[in-house]
Amino acid sequence: MGMFKDMLKSNESIFRDSIPLDYDYQPKRITSREKEQQQIVFSIKPLLQKRNGRNLIITGKPGLGKTVVCRHILSDIEDETDEIIPIYINCWKKNTSYKIANEICNLIGYKFTQNKRTDELLNVIIKELNKESVVFVFDEIDKVEDFDFMYSFLEEIYRKTFILITNYKEWIINLDERIKSRLTPETMEFTQYNASQIKDILSERKKYAFVEGVWDENAFDKIIEETTELGDVRKGLFFMRESGNTAEDKSSKNITTEHVEEALKKIQEFSVANKEELDPENKFILDVIKDNSGKKIGELFKTYEEKGGKGNYKAFQRRIKKLEDNKFITTEKISGGAEGKTTIINFQQKTLSDF
Ligand SMILES: Nc1ncnc2c1ncn2[C@@H]1O[C@H](COP(=O)(O)OP(=O)(O)O)[C@@H](O)[C@H]1O
Numbered sequence: 194m195g196m197f198k199d200m201l202k203s204n205e206s207i208f209r210d211s212i213p214l215d216y217d218y219q220p221k222r223i224t225s226r227e228k229e230q231q232q233i234v235f236s237i238k239p240l241l242q243k244r245n246g247r248n249l250i251i252t253g254k255p256g257l258g259k260t261v262v263c264r265h266i267l268s269d270i271e272d273e274t275d276e277i278i279p280i281y282i283n284c285w286k287k288n289t290s291y292k293i294a295n296e297i298c299n300l301i302g303y304k305f306t307q308n309k310r311t312d313e314l315l316n317v318i319i320k321e322l323n324k325e326s327v328v329f330v331f332d333e334i335d336k337v338e339d340f341d342f343m344y345s346f347l348e349e350i351y352r353k354t355f356i357l358i359t360n361y362k363e364w365i366i367n368l369d370e371r372i373k374s375r376l377t378p379e380t381m382e383f384t385q386y387n388a389s390q391i392k393d394i395l396s397e398r399k400k401y402a403f404v405e406g407v408w409d410e411n412a413f414d415k416i417i418e419e420t421t422e423l424g425d426v427r428k429g430l431f432f433m434r435e436s437g438n439t440a441e442d443k444s445s446k447n448i449t450t451e452h453v454e455e456a457l458k459k460i461q462e463f464s465v466a467n468k469e470e471l472d473p474e475n476k477f478i479l480d481v482i483k484d485n486s487g488k489k490i491g492e493l494f495k496t497y498e499e500k501g502g503k504g505n506y507k508a509f510q511r512r513i514k515k516l517e518d519n520k521f522i523t524t525e526k527i528s529g530g531a532e533g534k535t536t537i538i539n540f541q542q543k544t545l546s547d548f
């Protein structure tokens with residue numbers, strides 16, 4: 194008895210709707226990226242005049258709006274014209290030519306994909322897309338394992354704009370020359386937001402996600418300050434949600450600075466606790482990666498041995514895989530260069546949202 198007495202009833206929740214705090218929520222309004230949007234539109238514009246489009250590689254750290262800006266433009270295209278087909282692929286999820294071809298078939302409504310080989314699917318897509326013009330957005334392109342699809346599209350689709358998005362600027366350097374020369378892309382870097390831009394973005398979400406007036410002004414300022422320092426809007430959304438949860442756990446009808454601080458502490462403790470859970474050998478390897486983020490796996494193995502690591506290369510690879518599965522690191526496969534295929538390893542600062 195009385196266990197639920199102090200809890201807020203559903204009509205007392207400080208959340209109005211938590212969906213606007215989801216990372217993949219499409220906000221109605223994009224702020225602060227006018228220049229970037231203009232350049233993207235500029236590369237698509239020739240398609241409206243039935244000419245070939247320009248290609249673009251977009252780089253920038255996580256949480257700077259690369260995905261949301263591109264998706265916003267694609268959805269405008271969808272609404273405003275039938276002459277351009279918008280195709281968005283997340284290459285983290287679809288990382289081979291076969292998966293990409295299947296997904297595009299899906300998007301264009303082609304259903305007879307069963308028992309077809311990749312090249313057959315690609316031919317269907319090429320035929321279909323050549324009836325109109327097409328804008329491809331390949332997000333997280335560095336996660337792609339083979340580029341067969343891109344060769345085919347570059348060669349055989351007549352009116353197209355390729356937009357490739359990656360968090361890693363270095364990825365461009367290692368891009369296969371044959372692709373690079375066919376793409377001749379422009380590049381654009383998304384730069385860090387300042388505090389007032391972060392405030393614009395988060396205030397908009399706050400309006401939809403929380404009941405009006407529940408945020409103490411100082412508490413919200415604290416969120417903006419932390420987010421600006423980390424430079425990742427995604428983290429800000431996560432802080433807001435956690436602060437709201439902390440306030441509700443305490444049956445408070447307001448979110449105060451104390452709630453925000455507690456939420457931030459929880460987040461930090463959680464990520465440290467998880468690193469501590471790694472076995473000593475994995476922790477040792479993670480530290481090597483942390484100090485040498487962005488290096489090739491072979492180089493990392495050398496450093497690991499120099500620092501006293503005793504495992505063989507196969508065991509090292511297995512441990513790298515485990516660290517990747519647990520999202521402590523990301524890996525990118527890179528082709529070209531003197532030694533053919535290799536893997537680049539990047540250290541990832543982990544927060545609660547990554548679990
Ligand atoms: N300029 C912006 N206007 C509105 N929301 C934004 C803006 N920039 C980022 N966001 C939001 O921040 C989060 C991270 O943005 P995202 O596009 O996923 O970043 P990236 O692709 O660069 O890692 C998303 O929830 C997105 O809606």
Ligand SMILES: [Mg+2]
Pocket residue numbers: 259260261332
């Ligand atoms: Mg993204």
